[in-house]
Amino acid sequence: MIRQAILLVGGRGTRMWPLTDTVPKGLLPVAGVPFIELQFRLLAEVGVEEVILAIGTSHESAWRTYAEGTTSPVVHLAVEQSKLDTAGPLVAVRDQLDDRFLVLNGDVVLEGSLGQFVEDAPDLPAVLSLVGVEDTSAYGVVVTNDLGKVERFIEKPPPGTAPTNAVNAGMYLMSRSVFDAYDEGALSFEQTVFPSLVEQGLLGGVKIDGVWLDIGTPPLYLQTHRDVAAGNSRLVNMEPAHHGIGANVAGDLDGNWNFIGPGAVVEEGARVRESIVLAGATIRSGSVVEDSIVGWNAVVENARISDTTVIGAGAVVGEGCELTAAVRIGPGSSLSARSVTFEPPS
Numbered sequence: 001m002i003r004q005a006i007l008l009v010g011g012r013g014t015r016m017w018p019l020t021d022t023v024p025k026g027l028l029p030v031a032g033v034p035f036i037e038l039q040f041r042l043l044a045e046v047g048v049e050e051v052i053l054a055i056g057t058s059h060e061s062a063w064r065t066y067a068e069g070t071t072s073p074v075v076h077l078a079v080e081q082s083k084l085d086t087a088g089p090l091v092a093v094r095d096q097l098d099d100r101f102l103v104l105n106g107d108v109v110l111e112g113s114l115g116q117f118v119e120d121a122p123d124l125p126a127v128l129s130l131v132g133v134e135d136t137s138a139y140g141v142v143v144t145n146d147l148g149k150v151e152r153f154i155e156k157p158p159p160g161t162a163p164t165n166a167v168n169a170g171m172y173l174m175s176r177s178v179f180d181a182y183d184e185g186a187l188s189f190e191q192t193v194f195p196s197l198v199e200q201g202l203l204g205g206v207k208i209d210g211v212w213l214d215i216g217t218p219p220l221y222l223q224t225h226r227d228v229a230a231g232n233s234r235l236v237n238m239e240p241a242h243h244g245i246g247a248n249v250a251g252d253l254d255g256n257w258n259f260i261g262p263g264a265v266v267e268e269g270a271r272v273r274e275s276i277v278l279a280g281a282t283i284r285s286g287s288v289v290e291d292s293i294v295g296w297n298a299v300v301e302n303a304r305i306s307d308t309t310v311i312g313a314g315a316v317v318g319e320g321c322e323l324t325a326a327v328r329i330g331p332g333s334s335l336s337a338r339s340v341t342f343e344p345p346s
């Protein structure tokens with residue numbers, strides 16, 4: 001029986017900038033629900049009662065408020081004064097750890113059966129959950145033997161060139177003894193702990209089937225909404241054209257899905273396609289927003305936004321601007337009318 005989980009939510013979340021300037025990655029909404037809630041729902045399925053949130057200093061008050069409002073599971077915060085990387089936070093809380101517990105990266109959730117994972121895990125001090133991916137070139141592939149022992153990692157192999165497509169899904173079953181070998185300070189699972197365990201024959205890996213939701217980058221955050229709107233998640237639901245409470249949508253919502261957050265406005269004559277418009281944002285008449293993310297309370301005047309562009313909270317995109325090619329606009333920035341465009345003035 002696993003009673004405890006440690007969630008690693010103290011990274012800087014640079015790949016999700018500028019959204020992570022405003023909200024920590026683990027609290028970014030997925031279909032209107034803070035991402036961490038999905039992890040709590042999964043952990044509840046195996047009876048986890050206690051969660052230690054390993055946080056950095058940057059979003060401490062947001063995490064504190066969230067933890068105070070949560071009654072199940074019981075949440076404890078472990079605040080780091082310096083960056084401890086992925087495994088250092090476990091060494092820092094070693095005295096609070098059960099003999100066996102789960103560790104989850106704060107930005108991924110694999111919706112397979114966690115109960116099956118725990119049951120199938122070989123009797124080893126650390127076991128990785130593994131998921132099959134089509135394109136292995138962005139991941140470390142994990143090669144296991146017939147007994148479920150990890151034999152080696154292959155970093156970022158082109159698709160079809162590795163003996164397996166199984167990659168680390170970011171959820172681990174671990175024993176406290178793993179951390180006896182390390183002093184307090186920054187420590188990486190990927191660089192130090194896992195390679196050392198493999199050398200000693202002490203690392204396991206179990207493949208799990210299920211949708212893998214990841215919010216680590218803007219394209220993945222969009223993909224997660226696409227998956228949820230298609231009904232592929234059992235942890236969270238979303239209507240294909242989601243309107244948050246108090247949202248005012250007079251314009252067109254195109255494509256297979258759109259997420260319009262609470263209090264957001266899409267004016268008549270505006271078009272939004274397969275995009276995330278976060279709470280309080282306004283898309284003015286004449287605008288086109290495609291495959292992009294508009295942050296909280298941002299305003300898009302009569303402008304075009306496409307190709308995984310991300311607008312920070314409270315930013316204003318002036319009339320006639322064209323933003324594309326995954327450009328990112330910082331929180332509170334103001335782009336004056338026609339200040340960014342691909343067309344010379346006529």
Ligand code: GTP
Binds near residue numbers: 106
């Ligand atoms: P990027 O800056 O975009 O790479 O994101 P990140 O900072 O979240 O890093 P990465 O995605 O590699 O981290 C994997 C997981 O470990 C995430 O859930 C992070 O929140 C977490 N993590 C990374 N560094 C730390 C740290 O120093 N302390 C804690 N507590 N968690 C961390």
